[in-house]
Amino acid sequence: MSDSKPAGDTSYVKGSTNLPSLINLTIGQALDATCRRLGLQDAAVFPDENLRLMFSQLKKEVDTLAAGLLAIGLSPGDHVMLWGANHCHLIVSIYACAKAGLVYSNLNHTYAPDVVKEHMKMADCKAVICFPTVKPGHCYEILKQITPEIKDSALGHLESRALPKLSHVIVAEEEFQYSGCYKLSYAFSLGSKPENQNNLASVTEKIKPDDLASIQFTSATTGEAKAVMLSHFQLVNAAKVAGQRLYLDQPGETLCCAMPVFRGPVLCLAALSTAVLGAKVVYPAPGPPSIFQAIQDEKCTCLLSNPIALHLMLRLPAVKKFKISSLTAVCLIFDHVPSDLIPAMQKYTNVGDVTAGIAFTESGCMPFMFPMEGRPDKLIKTAGQVAAHYEAKIVDFSGAVAKIGQPGELSLNRLEIALS
Secondary structure (H helix, E strand, O other), X not given: OOOOOOOOOEOEEXXXXXXXXXXXXXXXXXXXHHHHHHOOOEEEEEHHHOXXXXXXXXXXXXXXXXXXXXXXXXXXXXXXXXXXXOOHHHHHHHHHHHHOOOEEEEEOOOOOHHHHHHHHHHOOOOEEEEOOOOOOOHHHHHHHHHOHHHHOOOOOOOOOOXXXXXXEEEEOOOOOOOOOEEEHHHHHHHHOOHHHHHHHHHHHOOOOOOOEEEEEEOOOOOOOOOEEEEEHHHHHHHHHHHHHHOOOOOOOOEXXXXXXXXXXXXXXXXXXXXXXXXXXXXXXXOOHHHHHHHHHHHOOOEEEEOHHXXXXXXXXXXXXXXXXXXXXEEEEOOOOOOOOHHXXXXXXXXXXXXXXXXXXXXXXXXXXXXXXXXXXXXXXXXXXXXXXXXXXXXXXXXXXXXXXXXOOEEEEXXXXXXXX
């Protein structure tokens, strides 16, 4: 982190360019290097699915699915929508798309059908993979409303009036299927064939860090939702900068992700920290008891949460039934920090490091983070400092850099793009 402050009287600040250093890798290259280094250590845990993946197992799953997605007719550069709740195969699919040169997007599974259609059009999706949610078959049933043609289409040849670019529908919940849908297990079976693994290897070596990796959507809290294009380089380094601030690169650290990964910054900080930093990440089912149980069982050291949600969870009587004292750090995003949250955390945990910040889909993750040496009582008043390698400025209505204290529009670089 940088301790720099605005130079002079203008609203411009630049984060440290020293540490952490940036790396010129694709998501797939980062994952492969980490899996070779940490093979038999835990990479991801899904308590609700009773599933634990070591890095060696994660790499095998990713490579198999990546090869399978190419084998069913997808090509590098095609856009794939990942739609559902936090689930093992959704996390695997993120990495698989990256390794196959496919451009992935994530879709909020609580959206109404008309919003789903709008986002899928914005992303120019050729394929969609439907994953489980709390309600079985939820995503698939919505898709059936939007594209009733899946009932009679041939595999890989969906012709939808509503979504003309969509040709491939893949379902993880295989009890919900029509003739026009691939089973996710079928993609896995194809991916295990040697010829398809060889094809994947030839595709992967051609992917460059500056290639487009993901199209994510803003939350529309300050205007209409828009699509944001992010490269491998941007996502890898956004995860690195934020993850190292949370010490996720240190041995013994375990992150509990209590937020949905359809939010781009959450996906970057949680899922990509596994690939980039070797972080063990736990994905509990929604709800306070599941989250507290996961923290207790996996001895999580860091919690990623919304501050309002965490504040409510710590007020529930159920918190007293669990031992969550392993928590030493908390990362709070997407909302303001209630003034009495810090005392509540100190009552049940050993949290000494509280990070809050502003998460921007446009930047990949968190370009503003509360400094490690900051006083906790300032969390309710500030978003922290600009993170390493980012630059930020306030631009007034004439386009000039505003004076400190003057209103204007925030302008932010995305790691490799310098502001002028």
